[in-house]
Each structure stands twice: as C-alpha cells, then as structure tokens.
Amino acid sequence: MALRGPSRQPLSPLFLLLLLLLLLPWRCPGAEPAHPEQVHLSFQGEPGSMTVTWTTWVATDSEVQFGLEPGEILPARVRGTCSPFVDGGILRRTLFMHRVVLRGLTPGVRYAYRCGSIRGWSRRFRFVALRPGPDWSPRLAVFGDMGADNPQALPRLRGDTQRGLYDAVLHVGDFAYNMDQDNARVGDRFMRLIEPVAATLPYMTCPGNHEERYNFSNYKARFNMPGDTEGLWYSWDLGPAHIISFSTEVYFFLHYGRHLVQKQFRWLERDLQKANENRATRPWIITMGHRPMYCSNADLDDCTLHESKVRRGLFGQRYGLEDLFYKYGVDLELWAHEHSYERLWPIYDYQVYNGSREAPYTHPHAPVHIITGSAGCEELLTPFALIPRPWSAVRVKEYGYTRLHILNGTHLRLQQVSDDQDGKIVDDVWVVRPRHGRRTYF
Ligand SMILES: [Fe+2]
Numbered sequence: 001m002a003l004r005g006p007s008r009q010p011l012s013p014l015f016l017l018l019l020l021l022l023l024l025p026w027r028c029p030g031a032e033p034a035h036p037e038q039v040h041l042s043f044q045g046e047p048g049s050m051t052v053t054w055t056t057w058v059a060t061d062s063e064v065q066f067g068l069e070p071g072e073i074l075p076a077r078v079r080g081t082c083s084p085f086v087d088g089g090i091l092r093r094t095l096f097m098h099r100v101v102l103r104g105l106t107p108g109v110r111y112a113y114r115c116g117s118i119r120g121w122s123r124r125f126r127f128v129a130l131r132p133g134p135d136w137s138p139r140l141a142v143f144g145d146m147g148a149d150n151p152q153a154l155p156r157l158r159g160d161t162q163r164g165l166y167d168a169v170l171h172v173g174d175f176a177y178n179m180d181q182d183n184a185r186v187g188d189r190f191m192r193l194i195e196p197v198a199a200t201l202p203y204m205t206c207p208g209n210h211e212e213r214y215n216f217s218n219y220k221a222r223f224n225m226p227g228d229t230e231g232l233w234y235s236w237d238l239g240p241a242h243i244i245s246f247s248t249e250v251y252f253f254l255h256y257g258r259h260l261v262q263k264q265f266r267w268l269e270r271d272l273q274k275a276n277e278n279r280a281t282r283p284w285i286i287t288m289g290h291r292p293m294y295c296s297n298a299d300l301d302d303c304t305l306h307e308s309k310v311r312r313g314l315f316g317q318r319y320g321l322e323d324l325f326y327k328y329g330v331d332l333e334l335w336a337h338e339h340s341y342e343r344l345w346p347i348y349d350y351q352v353y354n355g356s357r358e359a360p361y362t363h364p365h366a367p368v369h370i371i372t373g374s375a376g377c378e379e380l381l382t383p384f385a386l387i388p389r390p391w392s393a394v395r396v397k398e399y400g401y402t403r404l405h406i407l408n409g410t411h412l413r414l415q416q417v418s419d420d421q422d423g424k425i426v427d428d429v430w431v432v433r434p435r436h437g438r439r440t441y442f
Pocket of ligand 1: 145
C-alpha cells in the first residue's frame with residue numbers, strides 16, 4: 001500500500017474570489033493611488049476664500065499651489081487636511097478626502113491652481129475669486145437630479161463654464177444616481193465627470209433623496225459646504241442675495257433622527273431673522289431644497305399632495321416651510337426632484353399673488369417657486385399631469401438647466417436652457433421687487 005501524504009482539498013472558487021477581492025487595490029483601474037482626482041471647489045462663506053476638495057486612494061499630504069492667472073509659476077502654497085472616508089458598501093472602500101482653504105484672495109481676480117502632494121499633482125485649474133460685497137451681479141447655473149449616466153446638461157454646462165458665464169453652481173440635490181452605488185464607484189465617476197465645472201466654479205449643494213444611503217455619508221464626505229452640519233443646511237451671501245440651502249430629506253428619512261426636523265426648522269427661523277435684519281444690504285432671500293412644496297407632475301410624489309410634508313410639516317402640521325418662508329418674505333424658492341422644469345405664479349397656500357395682471361413677477365405678493373430637476377439622469381424625464389394647475393405658469397418637459405442672474409437688489413432674471421433644443425432659452429422671466437421683506441406680502 002502506497003503511503004499518502006496529507007490530503008489536499010482544491011481551493012473552492014468562492015474562496016479564490018474572496019482572496020482576489022482582498023488583494024485587489026480598491027481604486028479606479030489605471031489611476032495612480034496618490035494622484036488627485038475629483039477636484040472641486042466650494043465657498044464656505046469667508047470673504048476672500050475658496051475651498052479646494054479632492055480625492056486620492058492613499059493617505060498623502062494635502063497642498064494647493066496657486067497664483068495669479070496668467071502666470072507660469074504658482075508661488076503661493078497652502079496646506080490642508082486629509083481624512084479617510086470609508087464607504088458603507090460591502091467592500092468598505094476607503095477614499096482619502098483632501099480639503100484646503102485658500103485665503104486672502106483678491107475679489108474678482110482670476111487664479112490658477114493645482115492640488116496634490118509630491119506624490120502626484122492634479123492638472124492646472126482656474127477660478128475667479130468671489131467678490132464679498134453686495135454691489136455686483138452674480139450669475140448662477142441651477143439644476144438638480146444629474147446622474148453619472150445620461151447627464152444631458154453637462155456638456156453645455158462645461159461649455160458655459162469655459163466661456164465664463166457663471167460665478168457659481170447650485171446643484172439642488174440628487175447626484176450621480178447614486179454616489180453610494182457600486183461601492184461608491186458611481187460617486188467617483190460622477191465627481192470625475194463634473195470636475196471641469198466643479199474645479200472652476202464653487203459647486204454648492206443640498207442633499208436629495210438619492211444621497212440617503214448610510215445616513216448621507218457620501219454626500220457629507222464629498223462636499224465641503226459652509227457651517228457645521230456637514231452640508232445638510234447652511235447659508236451664505238452672494239452679491240445682493242442671501243442663499244439658504246436646506247435638507248427636505250429630514251422630513252422623509254425619520255430613522256436618521258426625528259429631531260432633525262425641529263433642529264433644522266429652528267436654524268432656518270434664526271437664519272431668516274438674521275437675513276431680514278441684513279435686508280438693506282442683501283435684499284434677496286433665495287432658498288434651495290430638493291423636494292418641492294408644489295408641483296404638477298403625473299406621479300405620486302409629496303409635492304403632488306395637497307398637504308405636502310415640505311409645505312405643511314409633520315407631527316400634526318408642525319415645521320411646515322411654506323408659512324415660515326412666507327412669514328420672512330423669502331423671494332425665490334429653488335427646487336428639483338421632479339425631472340422637468342416648472343415655474344409657478346407667486347403662490348401662498350394655493351392662492352396666486354401676482355404683482356399685477358400685466359407684470360405678475362413685478363412686486364409679487366408671495367414667493368416665486370422654480371422646480372428645475374431636468375439636468376439628466378438614468379430615470380429620464382417626469383411627465384406632467386394632463387391638466388395644468390391654476391398656479392402653474394410654465395412647464396417644460398425637456399432636459400436642461402436654469403440660469404439665474406441676480407442683477408442688483410431689485411431685479412433678477414431666470415432663464416431656462418433646453419438641451420433638447422440645442423441650448424434654446426425656453427423660459428425667460430424677470431422678478432422685480434422694489435421692496436423686500438415680509439410686509440410687502442400683505
Ligand atoms: Fe429626488
């Protein structure tokens with residue numbers, strides 16, 4: 001009888017697969033792990049500052065080199081922080097998020113910069129430092145609901161950015177579809193896609209329902225917004241406007257904390273009080289939140305309900321935002337979530353309060369609502385209900401985005417760009433308010 005050694009079981013295919021998964025470096029195929037990517041800017045409210053954020057796949061130093069444009073050399077250097085972000089997916093992928101704040105920038109001046117470390121540098125980007133005072137005319141691109149797949153508005157937004165059409169971007173929730181998807185690789189892909197825009201302009205955000213996974217962790221980690229709420233709610237000043245960003249999602253994902261509804265509401269009221277005290281300097285109060293109070297789409301979303309949660313609140317109609325925004329004389333409310341564009345007549349409690357028959361948006365007696373969620377995503381466009389509502393002024397079921405030009409303290413312009421019609425302006429309206437504030441609504 002032949003002697004046999006210890007029997008050897010062949011390794012199971014499942015075990016081999018798991019081993020392979022463990023050994024693979026979890027990063028973008030082909031990317032150098034220390035090379036900066038997903039570069040984007042934000043404005044955290046401090047005059048003369050700009051925040052640069054980027055991602056690497058290993059921990060490295062965080063440095064931004066910058067200088068006046070045009071210029072070959074980048075003489076100024078600033079260091080920042082690097083912190084790991086562990087995605088909640090099964091692979092627990094780790095991204096290293098770098099954050100550097102540039103300070104002492106000269107308003108209105110163009111800078112060049114690159115970011116990274118001696119282990120790898122980004123390419124060179126450019127931005128214009130925001131002006132701090134109220135006496136200039138900011139131009140913004142506004143949209144929501146843009147995905148990593150089918151981002152219809154993005155090529156035109158990139159072109160607009162290169163042509164210097166904007167001072168900042170407002171992305172009104174719902175990114176990538178979804179940033180957590182495929183162990184956050186979809187988030188990486190989306191952040192790379194928007195880089196030509198977001199590394200040039202402050203890319204200001206609010207959370208949408210598609211950011212919900214792992215308690216909005218991808219949203220909180222990837223964007224650096226003003227304040228100390230990880231970007232859930234904050235406000236900032238831009239020219240003659242005070243812009244308030246907030247989370248409609250606290251009304252829907254109550255398992256992350258019912259107390260957030262009250263906490264945010266109290267913060268909103270305090271912020272609106274302060275904004276009204278400063279109204280002589282910054283007359284416009286503009287809000288941005290993802291899910292609208294009103295909409296006339298043919299779905300079952302909250303905004304199609306007469307008593308929508310965002311409008312009327314929760315817990316026995318407490319913390320509703322319509323009364324709060326009306327009370328403090330909010331001028332313009334920017335929303336998304338519905339994959340279409342809709343402009344409402346000035347409205348409060350289902351009543352239309354046009355300024356006059358001839359000029360509805362001149363001295364309107366209630367806030368103006370714009371729903372702009374048609375930047376493009378895998379869920380395509382949302383149809384409208386067949387019969388328009390009496391409070392609905394314009395409805396466009398086409399891909400596109402909104403241009404907002406805050407000309408001065410009394411005049412602002414909204415234009416809807418259609419990507420389906422090669423950039424044609426399909427809606428164009430001036431909002432004129434000689435006087436601002438709550439009392440002008442009565
Ligand atoms: Fe949404």
